Every structure is written in structure tokens, then in C-alpha cells.
Amino acid sequence: MKDLLLQDVAHDCAVNRFGFYCVPEAFQHTEVAKKLRRGEVNEPRTLELISRMVGEGDVISGGSFIGDFLPPLSSFLVPGARVHSFEPNPDAFDAASQVIALNALLNVDLHPVAVGKEEAVLPFQNMRRSGKAMGGLSKIVEEHIEGQTVEVPVTRLDDLIDAGRKISVLQLDIEGQEWPALQGAQGIITRNMPMIVVESLETTEARVDEDKLAELAPDAGYKFMGKMERNSFFLPLAARGL
Structure with a gap:
């Protein structure tokens, strides 16, 4: 984790009822950053439902982006439980790492990787053609694009998280890579039967899932x-006898 120098990032800091955040300049145009800087919570109803469903287990949540979910998820857990998160975008990973440090989140594990169906190294688009950061819309793409992509490691969630952990909630927002990530978490899903939360813009997508x-x-x-x-x-x- 990089050294956190608050005097260098104070003008980019934010706070809401769950904790403190540092928002890099490159991401201040994003919806998440704007909410944090207004003192708001991103997706508060989703977080409230997760808080009621997590029970005594762990939460898998990713990609972390700038760490907006990490303080609330950390606060929902019983002693001994953990949040497992990941973020392949280097700048977003640094911001999320700062959030962990600012809030002393001792029950959060953050990994600088993408997740998918199998282990690989793939191009990850984090910049637009204009040179503007893509922020939370960063994604795995098929081919390298000069000046717009970086190579990132991809791993399976089944390999990233110890098989002995009890997982209660699996939440994914990874720009179209949700299904490969679920395939790479088949062991976790079959053993634990967690509530699964995935970003999907259309109800038809959910029916297919x-x-x-x-x-x-x-x-x-x-x-x-x-x-x-x-x-x-x-x-x-x-799992509910239905």
C-alpha cells in the first residue's frame, strides 16, 4: 500500500455516515465520487439488504472501485468475518487502499486482480481515447489498445479465497464480466449458497443468469x-427449505 499523505489529498477527501474516503482527481467526474463528496452513500438500499443477509459469514464484493462499499460492508460483519474484495484498476486500487487505511478496516482483504472463469493475463481498459479515466466503467476487453489499456492478472474467486471461509453474500459489479466471475466461483457457490447480487441493466439479463x-x-x-x-x-x- 502506498504511503498516505493526507496533506496531498485533503481536497479530494469525503465523508459519509460510514466513514472517510479519498477521491482521486481522475475519478471526480464519476457518479460514485459525486455522491461521496455530497456526503451520500452509494446504493444505500442494496447495502441495507446485504447488512440483513450477511449473518455470521463473509462478504465477497468487487470490483471495489475507489472503496465506497468497503466501510459499510466492514461494519456489517460479526467478529472473525471478513470482506474479500478486488480491483484491477491500479489507480482505483490505490484509492480503495487509502480508504482501508483511513478507516482502519482490519477485516477487509483487497486484491489487485480481476476475477474470471480461469487464470489469465488480459487487457484492461481504464482510459478513454480522449485520455480521460474511465473510472467505474473500466473493463476487460478483447485486445490491447495503445494508451487505453493495461495488462492485469485474472484469477478465479475459488483460487483467491480460502475454501474454508463461510461466504454469505457474493456481490459483483464488474462491467459485463459477472458471469465469467460466477463460473470461477462455482466451488464457493455450491458450498455456501450465498445470496448473489450482480449488476444487470436489463431484467432479461437476470432471467438468463x-x-x-x-x-x-x-x-x-x-x-x-x-x-x-x-x-x-x-x-x-x-438453503431456505423452499
């Missing part, structure tokens, strides 16, 4: 429960 989850974890009985704040929610009905 429900069918895919039925194949990925047939014993869990995942059911699409609806959408809120651009997120789709899936519950494992078998």
Missing part, C-alpha cells in the same frame, strides 16, 4: 428475486 445459475449450482435452487439500484438479486431457495 437465473438459468445459468441453475446449471452452475443445481442443488441451490437460485431464484431471481428482482432488481434494485441496477442490481439483480438471486436467492438460493434450497
